[in-house]
Amino acid sequence: MSNKVISWLEETKEVFLDDSDDTDADPSYVDPAELRQNESDSDISEPTPSIITQRSNTSQTSHSRSHSPIAQNSYYLGKDKQTKWYKDAPPKNVRTRQRNFVLRLPGVKPTGRNANSILKCWNLFFADSMIDDIIKYTNIYLDKIRSKYTQKHMVRETSKSEINALFGLLYLAGVQRGNHLNLDDLWSNDGLSPEYFRAVMPKARFYILLRAMRFDDIGTRAQRKQFDKLAAIRSIFDEFVLRCENYYTVGANVTIDEMLESFRGRCSFRVYIPSKPNKYGIKIQALVDSSTFYTSKMEVYVGTQPDGPYKCENDPASVVKRLIAPITKTGRNITMDNWYNSIPLAIDLLKNHNTTVVGTLRKNKREIPLCFLDTKKRQLNSTMFGYDKDILLTSYVPKKNKNVLLISTMHEQGVIDPESEKRKPEVITYYNSTKSGVDCVDEMKGEE
Secondary structure, eight states: HHHHHHHHHHHHHHHHHHHOHHHOTTTTTHHHHHHHHHHHHTTTSOOOOOOHTEEEEEEETTGGOOOOOOOOGGGEEEEOOOOOEEESSSTTTOOOOOOOOOOOOOEEEEGGGTTTTTHHHHHHHHHHHHHHHHHHHHHHHHHHGGOOSGGGGOOOOOOHHHHHHHHHHHHHHTTTTTTOOOHHHSSSSSSSSSSHHHHHHHHHHHHHHHHHSSOTTTTHHHHTTOOOTTTTTHHHHHHHHHHHHHHHEEEEEEEEEEEEEEEOOOOOOOOOOSSSOOEEEEEEEEEETTTOHHHHHHHHOOSSOOOOOOOOOSHHHHHHHHTTTTGTOOOEEEEOTTTOOHHHHHHHHHHHOOOOOEEEEEOOOTSSGGGTTTTTTSOOOOEEEESSSEEEEEEEEEEETEEEEESSSSOSSOBOOOTTTTTBHHHHHHHHHHTHHHHHHHHHOOOO
16 A cells, blocks of 8 residues: 555656746745735735844844845845845835824814913913912022012012013013013113013013023922933923823824024033024924924933933934824824934834834935945936835935935835926925924024
8 A cells, every 4th residue: 555655656746847847846936026016015014124124133034035036136235235125116006005094183182172262272281280380489489589689579479460471571572573682672661662561560570580480399409300300390391292292183294303492501401503593502302293383292302311210212213202102103204304214213113103204314324225325427316216115215316416315104106206397206395395394383483
């Protein structure tokens, strides 16, 4: 019986070998077209492609393409000698990718829809409890400095109506573009200055209240600063940011960028940014709606925090992930510049946060092919595209010997904008239309 089985197996083996061609007989052969088709059809929940895991030597899935005998002229190779960017776009006949389906409708949330006046809207963000805390802590400081003044009535305790009047004068000064004017100019009686400053309170009282205004208990600040550099405004600032998140839902496109609040006083985390109009101040990372310019999330940069509950990483990827907390997994798109942006971060946000990214890229990234950086042999207004499974790399030459690099996990095809006279790709057109969210907020604040 065993001899018959062996004989039958030998006959079957010969039949299979005779019916197969050379291609099928080679187990290492992979059809390039079939490989690209399978990769395009893969769902976004499958393992991360090579460009995010290429730095790990232990991952087996990260270099799956590098073992395939695909013709070398079909892809660009990154400076790291591992990342591959295919020259041909993925086929259009694959199923629609599961991204940019906004799950939460933008607009005012139900908790804020009853605010039908300017004052009620203001009270949403500055609740009575916050104002009461400011009054309490300001009076503590006024009591501390009262002995230094001869006119005691100018250092009397403040009240809610007076603090609200102080805020009103500050807003009016901003409307009048008087944030850089001397107080003497605002309280002048020469007929050129507005009368409502003098009508609300004396100049000396206004100056004292500005000096004495506090947002925390000055008596316990030294203890809290041991583990929090932002102790002076931590409570009020966190409450304000939380209210910004609770009353409005941003649109489909948001911008992440830095603000610089002008300040030249003593502060351990004051920064200098020469590209900003004010140059010196407090840096704030912000998440802003690209269309309405509503600020949804903010984070003050204080450098390295002491060990404790407020210590966190300040690298760009960590900052971005903290800022997108209100919109994670809601199908939004983020536009950000090359300080924040990176290829591993873009892939991570797509895979784990259902959030796409469009942004510029620094030229020192190891995943970028050298030919995308070389501009000497390229024509003016020319574009190069590189494709991977979930990301598009674009290199555009706007000027002689200069190029702009962008990546996008939102755009699937590299297309030139037909309405652009300089033949800009659609990725750049989209980036330009959504990148100015934070800059517009600065402009509305009168800082541009």
